[in-house]
Amino acid sequence: MFTPSQHDVRRFFCETFRKQQANEILTPLEAIARDWIVQHPEYADALKDVEAALAADYSVESGQSNPFLHLSMHLSIAEQISIDQPPGIRAAYQMLAQRIGEHDAHHQVMECLGEMIWASQRSGLPPDGAAYIECIRKRC
Structure with a gap:
């Protein structure tokens, strides 16, 4: 199992942001991370300086x-949906996304993911x- 450190995760997103800004191949x-970075322009300052990101x-x-x-949670949820694990997440997400849109649905799923981890x-x-x-189905 891949278990990146906090610094590994921060470097990954900063490097993805850098490559996206430079129009480099991803x-x-x-590419999945870039799609979420683009949808969160408020994170640009945090992503543009890897050393500051590591120290934050x-x-x-x-x-x-x-x-x-x-x-990271967006990436995790995207992967869960793509492989339908846990079983039923794809259908539950799709129903929610039809009602409120994909990005908002991701944020609702994120709340449920956080609750599950906390519990x-x-x-x-x-x-x-x-x-x-x-939890996701109740939000549909």
């Missing part, structure tokens, strides 16, 4: 949202994919 994963503090106490976490960490149990899908 890997398939970078996005703790709860700092009061800033973490653009790298946000973009798993709190209980010490594995993530509950069925509860995750049900």
Whole structure:
């Protein structure tokens, strides 16, 4: 299993942003990341300087949202939808996207993903994919 460090993730998004700005060829994963970067122009400042990105503090106490976490969640959700894992996420997402649009649907799924991860960490149990899908369906 691929387990990138926080710095690896930040470098990936910064390099993708740099390549996108320079109109360079992107890997398939970078192309997906680019699509989400483009939809979040408010993150441009955080992505343009890799050294600043590596040093940035996005703790709860700092009061800033973490653009790298946000973009990573978009990537995770896109991958989940593409392989329909957990089973049913593709259909639930598509129903939600038809109602509110793809980007807003991703943000709603993101809320459910966060809830599932939080519940798993709190209980010490594995993530509950069925509860995750049900959370998405309730938003349809």
